[in-house]
Amino acid sequence: xxxxxxxxxxxxxxxxxxxLVASTSALIMSGVREDPVRIxxxxxxxxxxxxxxFLAGLEQAAKDNGVKLNVxxxxxxxxxxxxxxxINDEIADGADGVVLQIxxxxxxxxxxxxxxxxxxxxxxxxxxxxxxxxxxxxxxxDADNLAVGRALANEVRIAFGNDLSGHKLGIVAGNQKQxxxxxxxxxxxxxxxxxxxxxxxxxxxxxxxxERIEICQSQEKADILVALDNTGLEAVCDYALRTGDKFYxxxxxxxxxxxxxxxxxxxxxxxxxxxxxxGYQSIVAIMRRLDNKLTPMEDQKISYRVVNRENLxxxxxxxxxxPVVE
Amino acid sequence: MEDKxxxxxxxxxxxxxxxxxxMRNAVPRxxxxxxxxxxxxxxxxxxxxxxxxLYNSFSVRSExxxxxxxxxxxxxxxxxxxxxxxxxxxxxxAIYYNVIKDQDISRESPIEQMNLLYEAHKDYLxxxxxxxxxxxxxxxxxxxxxxxxxxxxxxxWFKTALARPENLHFSLPHVQNIFVDDPTFRYYWVxxxxxxxELGGRGVPEQGVLLVDMNYAVIKQMLEGVNDNPSxxxxxxxxxSGAIIYHPMLMQIEAGLYRENNSVAASYDDGSHKEEFMxxxxxxxxxxxxxxxxxxxxxxxxxxxxxxMKDIRYFVMMILSITLLAMLILNRMVxxxxxxxxxxxxxxxxxxxxxxxxxxxxxxxxxxxxxxxxTLRRSYDQIDQLMKDMVASQExxxxxxxxxxxxxxxxxxxxxxxxxxxxxxEGAKYDEAVFMITQLASLFxxxxxxxxxxxxIEDEIRHASNYMNIQKVRFKDAFTIDFDxxxxxxxxxxxxxxxxxxxxxxxxxxxxxxxxxxxxVKGFKGEDGDIYITVSDNGFGMSSEQLEFLLTDDTRVRxxxxxxxxxxxxxxxxxxxxxxxxxxxESEPDEGCVVTIHLPAIEYTEENRKALESGxxxxxxx
Numbered sequence: 001x002x003x004x005x006x007x008x009x010x011x012x013x014x015x016x017x018x019x020l021v022a023s024t025s026a027l028i029m030s031g032v033r034e035d036p037v038r039i040x041x042x043x044x045x046x047x048x049x050x051x052x053x054f055l056a057g058l059e060q061a062a063k064d065n066g067v068k069l070n071v072x073x074x075x076x077x078x079x080x081x082x083x084x085x086x087i088n089d090e091i092a093d094g095a096d097g098v099v100l101q102i103x104x105x106x107x108x109x110x111x112x113x114x115x116x117x118x119x120x121x122x123x124x125x126x127x128x129x130x131x132x133x134x135x136x137x138x139x140x141x142d143a144d145n146l147a148v149g150r151a152l153a154n155e156v157r158i159a160f161g162n163d164l165s166g167h168k169l170g171i172v173a174g175n176q177k178q179x180x181x182x183x184x185x186x187x188x189x190x191x192x193x194x195x196x197x198x199x200x201x202x203x204x205x206x207x208x209x210x211e212r213i214e215i216c217q218s219q220e221k222a223d224i225l226v227a228l229d230n231t232g233l234e235a236v237c238d239y240a241l242r243t244g245d246k247f248y249x250x251x252x253x254x255x256x257x258x259x260x261x262x263x264x265x266x267x268x269x270x271x272x273x274x275x276x277x278x279g280y281q282s283i284v285a286i287m288r289r290l291d292n293k294l295t296p297m298e299d300q301k302i303s304y305r306v307v308n309r310e311n312l313x314x315x316x317x318x319x320x321x322x323p324v325v326e
Numbered sequence: 327m328e329d330k331x332x333x334x335x336x337x338x339x340x341x342x343x344x345x346x347x348x349m350r351n352a353v354p355r356x357x358x359x360x361x362x363x364x365x366x367x368x369x370x371x372x373x374x375x376x377x378x379x380l381y382n383s384f385s386v387r388s389e390x391x392x393x394x395x396x397x398x399x400x401x402x403x404x405x406x407x408x409x410x411x412x413x414x415x416x417x418x419x420a421i422y423y424n425v426i427k428d429q430d431i432s433r434e435s436p437i438e439q440m441n442l443l444y445e446a447h448k449d450y451l452x453x454x455x456x457x458x459x460x461x462x463x464x465x466x467x468x469x470x471x472x473x474x475x476x477x478x479x480x481x482x483w484f485k486t487a488l489a490r491p492e493n494l495h496f497s498l499p500h501v502q503n504i505f506v507d508d509p510t511f512r513y514y515w516v517x518x519x520x521x522x523x524e525l526g527g528r529g530v531p532e533q534g535v536l537l538v539d540m541n542y543a544v545i546k547q548m549l550e551g552v553n554d555n556p557s558x559x560x561x562x563x564x565x566x567s568g569a570i571i572y573h574p575m576l577m578q579i580e581a582g583l584y585r586e587n588n589s590v591a592a593s594y595d596d597g598s599h600k601e602e603f604m605x606x607x608x609x610x611x612x613x614x615x616x617x618x619x620x621x622x623x624x625x626x627x628x629x630x631x632x633x634x635m636k637d638i639r640y641f642v643m644m645i646l647s648i649t650l651l652a653m654l655i656l657n658r659m660v661x662x663x664x665x666x667x668x669x670x671x672x673x674x675x676x677x678x679x680x681x682x683x684x685x686x687x688x689x690x691x692x693x694x695x696x697x698x699x700x701t702l703r704r705s706y707d708q709i710d711q712l713m714k715d716m717v718a719s720q721e722x723x724x725x726x727x728x729x730x731x732x733x734x735x736x737x738x739x740x741x742x743x744x745x746x747x748x749x750x751x752e753g754a755k756y757d758e759a760v761f762m763i764t765q766l767a768s769l770f771x772x773x774x775x776x777x778x779x780x781x782x783i784e785d786e787i788r789h790a791s792n793y794m795n796i797q798k799v800r801f802k803d804a805f806t807i808d809f810d811x812x813x814x815x816x817x818x819x820x821x822x823x824x825x826x827x828x829x830x831x832x833x834x835x836x837x838x839x840x841x842x843x844x845x846x847v848k849g850f851k852g853e854d855g856d857i858y859i860t861v862s863d864n865g866f867g868m869s870s871e872q873l874e875f876l877l878t879d880d881t882r883v884r885x886x887x888x889x890x891x892x893x894x895x896x897x898x899x900x901x902x903x904x905x906x907x908x909x910x911x912e913s914e915p916d917e918g919c920v921v922t923i924h925l926p927a928i929e930y931t932e933e934n935r936k937a938l939e940s941g942x943x944x945x946x947x948x
Contacts, residue, residue, distance in 0.1 A: 009658065016651045023643035030637050049511075060577055260511040263503075265475070277581040313503045319580040322501045322513050 036068040039286055040090035042083055043101040043124070045076045050230040050255035054124075056323040057279025058099070065287045070095070077175075077206050080104050084111050091118050097286035099279075101125040104177035112138060120289045122282040122297070126180035136289075136296020141282050143273040144301050145180045148252055149187020149228070151306055155250050155269040156224060157195050164197030170222030171202040172209060172232035172251075184228040184252065197224070209235035210242070227251030230258060233270070237261040259321050265309055273304040276323060357668055361661040369653050389628075393598040393611055396559065396624040400613040403552050403561065404622050408615055410450065410544065414519050415494055415617070417443055418538050422523050426456065426536065431464055431525055440467040452502060452514045452539040457484065458525065459533040470505035478504060478535075483518035487535045491522030496618050498569055499542040515542035517571070545572055559626045566619040568592035591623045600628075667691025671699055678706060739793075746800045762799055765792045775822055780902070780938045782930040783849060783857065784816035790825040790847065797833050805833070805843030805863075812850045815857050819928040819938060821902050824895045828861045828909075828921045831892060836865020836919055851927060856907075859923040867913045876911055892921070899925065902938055 041058060043051060055071065062069040070093075072086050080103050087098055097120040102108055105128040112130040115121050121138035126145075130138065160167065169192070174181045200222035205212040209232055213225070217239070225240070225247050227233035233251030237258070240247050251258070252271045261267045281300060289297050307317055421443060425436040440454045444467040455466040461479040463472055478484045481503070486495045497518040516539040525534040545563070552561045553574045562573040568589035570576060578584035587603040591610055598611045611624040670688040677685035687706060689699035743766055750759040772789035775781050787809060794807045807829075829845065837843025842864075849859045868876075877896050896908045903926050913919035928934050 009654065013651060013654055016647045016654070020644060020647040020651065023640045023647060027637060027640040027644060030640060056577060057581070060575075256511045256513065259513075263473075264506075274581060276577055277583070280578065280581065280583060313501060315498075315500070318501050319577060322515065323577065 036066050037096045037287065037290060038068045038070065038094055039097040039099060039283060040087070040093075040095040041069065041071040041099040042074065042078075042086050042090070043071075043099075044074060044078055044103065045231075046071050046074045048230075048255065049257060050253070051275075052256065053254055053320065053323045054275040054279040057276035057281075058283055059279075060276075061280040061283035065283060067283060067287065069283075078103055080108065080111060084115075087115055091115075095119055096290055097122065099124055099282045099286070102128045102178070104175075105129060105179040105182075106177055120286045120297070122286050124278055124282055126178040127299075128179065134296075136298065139285060139297035139299050141278050141285070141300040141302060142180055143278075143304050145183035146187040146190075148271050148273065148304055149184035149189075150191040151187075151271050151304065152184070152226060152228070152250055152252065153188045153191030153195075155271070155306060155308075156192060156197070156226065156248075159248060159250075159268055160195075160224075162195065164192070164195040164224070167197050167224050167248075168200040168220065168222040169197050170200050170213065170216060170225045172213060172225070172227040172229075172236055173202050173204050174227070174229035174232045175206045176204045181228050188226065188228065206231075210238045213239045214243075222247075224248040224250070227253075229253075230255050233258050233267065234261075237266050240266055256322070256324075259307075259312070262307060262309060263312055269306060269308045271304050272307050272320060274302045274320060276320065278302045356665075358661045358665045361664060362657045365657040365660065366653060369657070373649060389609065392559075392626050393609060396609070396611040396626060397598070397613070399552060399561065400611060400622050400624050403549065404613050404615050406548055407545065407563075407620075407622070408617075410548070411496065411519075411615070411618060413447075414450065414538055414540050417447055418494060418519055418521060418536060421454065421456075421538075422521065422536055426523050426534075427526060429526070431456075435465045437465040437467060437469075440465060444468060450541055450544050452516045452541050453505065453537075455504065455537040455539070456523070456525075457535045457537065459488070459535070464525070464534065466505070472504060473506050476504055483520040483537060484535050487520040487522045488533065491533070494519060494521045494617075496620075498565065499545075499571055502539055504539075514539070515546075516540060517542050517545065550574070559624065561622060561624045562586065562588070563620055563622050564588045564592055566592060566614075566621065571620060588623070592621055594621075667695040671695060671702070674699070674702065742800070743796050746796070750799075758799055762796055765795045768792045769796065773823060778935065778939065779822060780819050780930075780935045781822045782816060783811070783818050783820045783859070786820045786822060786825055787811050787816070787847070787849065789823065790829055793826045794829055794833075794845070797829075801833070801838060805837040805840065805845060808844070808846045810846065810848045811859075815849050815851050815927075817930050818857050818925070819930045819934055820857075820925055821898050824899060824923060825859060825861065827895050828892065828923070832861055832863040832865065832919065832921075835868070836863035838865075840865060855927050857923075857925040857927050859925070860920055861923075862918060862920040864918040867915045867917045867919050869915055873911055873913055877909060895923075899923070 039062070041055075043054075045051075058069060058071075061067070070090065072090060074083075074086065078086070083100065083103055087095075087100065090098060098115060099122045100115075101124050102112075105126055108128040109131045112121065112123075112128060116133070116137040123138065123140040123142075125142050127140045127142060156169075157164065171185070171188070173185050176182055176185065200220040201216040203209070203212050203216050213235060216222075225236045227236045227249075228251065230251075230253040233249070233253040234255065234257055236247075236249050236251065240249060249261075249267045250269050251267065252273070253259075253262075253267075254272055254275055258267065258270060262270050281302075285297055285300070288295065305317065305320065307321065311317055312321065421436070421440060425439040429436050436456070440456075444451055444454050448468075453466060453468065453470065456464040457478055458464060461477060461484065463478075466472075482500075483495065483497045486497070495518075497520070499515050499517050502514045502516045519538040519540055521536050523534045523536045525532045549561060549563060549572045560574050563571040564573075565571060568591065570579070570586065570588055573579060573586060573588075575584045575586075579586055585604060587601065587610075590601070590603075591612060594610065594612045596612055596614050598609055601608055601610055607628045609626040609628055611626075613622045613624075614620070615622065667688070667690060670690070674685060674687045678687075685706070687699055687703040689696055689703060691699075743762065747759050747762050747766075750756075750762060769789055769792035772781065772785050772792070775785065791807075791809060798805070798807065825847065829847070832845050837845060845861065845863045847859065847861050849857070852858045876892050878893070892909055892911070899908045907924050907926060910922040910924065911919065912922075928938070
């Protein structure tokens with residue numbers, strides 16, 4: 001009985017000592033600042049103003065979550081290999097997560113698998129081919145590109161009262177190696193087919209787009225120009241301004257240049273994905289994964305809005321279109 | 327039905343007993359544990375009470391500190407903002423009263439003065455512009471190209487200015503949609519300060535609108551400076567209807583990633599308010615700005631409490647574990663010190679319980695315990711003395727009983743024998759009288775045995791023989807006696823005078839009235855190593871009922887013999903040698919009687935005799 005009592009007191013004393021040691025060390029450790037999580041961002045042409053909204057989202061999320069963000073400086077049309085090299089450098093520099101706008105959606109299984117085995121990988125803007133990922137080590141956040149394509153076609157149809165007969169379409173389809181643009185194309189074609197419009201040409205080039213448009217136009221002139229991405233839309237507008245001809249221009253865009261073209265009436269209508277949300281959520285998703293490795297990452301879709309000259313300065317559109325206060 | 331309820335009641339009672347038994351076993355009942363537990367509980371309760379009181383006081387103070395600090399921050403920020411807005415209003419006043427009102431703008435444009443004012447305030451301004459009532463641009467600074475298809479009359483700032491011409495109006499932040507800055511594709515976030523103005527100089531006074539587009543970045547930077555701290559506290563600005571002018575998480579709110587309780591906050595009076603929003607408790611402090619009616623709101627989330635809550639939690643855990651540990655050690659020490667005298671006394675009692683000879687009873691500690699110890703010592707001594715007295719008296723009693731038993735033989739027998747001798751002398755049978763006296767003398771010698779109670783079997787048999795010789799004379803050889811005693815048993819111990827009473831019974835109840843009575847005395851060592859002496863006669867024998875009473879009932883009145891019953895013999899043997907020894911009587915009517923004396927085989931030595939006589943016989947040992 002007595003020895004039982006002594007044992008009980010000893011056990012209580014040992015437990016209390018453990019709690020004391022643990023709480024003291026936790027108190028000391030809480031004063032020591034942990035290294036912040038490092039997340040690297042690899043997107044095509046990182047200096048482009050088309051990323052302004054996306055970067056604002058990234059930066060805000062990084063600030064909210066105490067993340068050290070590094071946007072890797074990239075030029076236009078980086079290849080997969082170049083992107084992989086940049087990512088490897090970032091991982092070597094201690095990156096814990098990577099936000100990647102992949103250059104091509106084809107043949108990416110090995111690269112995605114390799115990167116996601118080392119760091120948390122978040123694909124943005126476009127999906128890509130990947131092996132079965134039951135652990136959810138990577139995910140993609142992008143717009144519903146089929147819907148974006150359909151919305152663009154809708155805008156064209158609305159502008160012409162649903163009757164496009166007699167009009168010719170020139171489509172700047174952008175990088176058709178990316179799933180996002182393939183889907184936009186698919187959505188657009190699907191929705192425009194019954195309108196009676198004739199597609200004069202479709203251009204998939206990713207370099208010297210404005211010049212390529214000029215060549216296409218010289219072969220068969222289209223009066224309605226549709227661009228499926230921001231670069232293409234800028235190129236179309238540049239072409240229109242250069243020639244001085246009046247075209248009906250529609251497209252997907254986010255850059256202030258395109259907003260300005262819309263404001264100037266060069267662009268008739270523009271689909272703008274909520275890239276602020278895409279940037280913010282990509283960091284949040286990576287942090288969530290880093291905090292809890294057992295929770296698989298999930299794909300997310302972002303919303304988009306259709307903007308034209310009339311609603312450009314609407315209160316609801318201003319924050320999305322002009323994210324930077326100057 | 328009744329059975330079931332009874333059984334249920336029984337089950338309940340049983341489980342209650344079980345619980346009580348379990349509690350008795352589980353809860354230690356020593357004084358030390360009771361004191362330790364009581365001290366710990368009291369200390370814990372005190373600590374908890376103190377902790378709660380301290381926490382409350384800390385929480386109230388922290389809350390007050392936070393609200394005070396928030397109010398101070400708000401006051402300072404409001405001052406800075408009001409100062410900025412006042413300077414903008416003054417500039418608007420300056421343009422209006424000093425330039426526009428006195429000038430004939432149809433002849434002379436106020437652009438130069440406006441440019442000067444713009445240059446003086448260009449850090450805070452995006453543009454200055456003067457419009458006519460129908461939206462025509464009169465002049466603007468800095469020089470800019472108006473967007474071709476812009477109609478300012480549809481813009482809010484223009485409409486508000488004309489709708490309420492007596493006031494200056496501050497708009498919500500918006501992207502300026504008036505001028506073109508084409509080459510750089512730049513758009514500016516502005517807060518428009520607009521007012522209705524009187525444009526003179528055209529003969530008929532005409533109304534116009536003066537627009538001061540303030541750079542929204544100035545307000546943003548001012549408030550970002552306030553929000554630039556690591557805590558979760560933040561400040562935001564809204565107008566009197568709750569529309570947000572600045573919020574650190576405005577983009578998240580726009581993107582649907584965050585929500586703010588701005589519409590409710592706008593209805594709050596100035597001061598601090600507690601609210602719960604999105605399952606989060608917060609302290610909201612509101613300060614209304616003069617003129618604009620804008621409200622600067624400070625939000626302090628309190629759910630995850632104040633600065634460094636985690637640290638406080640660890641600190642509390644640390645303090646709690648240190649206190650409990652100290653309490654455990656201290657309580658144990660105190661309890662041990664308080665209970666040490668009681669424990670020692672308890673140990674003394676345990677020694678007594680264990681039967682330790684002459685235990686040392688602890689006398690010491692506080693006066694109460696000392697008194698208890700002394701009392702215990704005294705009680706123990708008394709009990710010990712009483713025990714000794716009791717043992718002595720018991721021994722005495724036994725001895726006296728033995729003596730009494732032995733003395734029972736003498737008077738009766740002596741009387742009869744002497745009577746026989748008298749009769750012989752009277753009948754001139756002097757040889758027989760001499761024989762009788764000789765036998766009697768021998769009998770008494772053995773009977774006395776120098777006061778010994780234990781004698782050799784040989785002497786006992788001699789005594790029996792003497793007795794029988796006397797009896798044979800008395801009864802005129804009416805029976806025969808035959809002694810057959812093994813030589814080897816003659817030197818073993820026996821209680822004296824045990825055969826004689828049996829022979830006496832054999833004579834009086836067996837063969838006395840027979841013509842050919844026979845009595846046989848046989849002594850031998852049995853197979854079990856014990857001594858057996860049998861006395862058999864061929865007398866009348868007795869029934870089983872009589873047999874039954876022979877060794878159990880000593881209250882019967884004897885009609886014949888010396889008066890020493892077999893029961894006396896039995897008791898004496900058992901008193902000396904133990905219960906397993908004694909007499910065994912076998913008899914049937916007309917078949918005679920056999921009485922067997924069963925004794926242990928203890929060799930007759932002086933040492934053994936003394937040991938048996940001093941009471942250390944087997945019966946006592948058991």
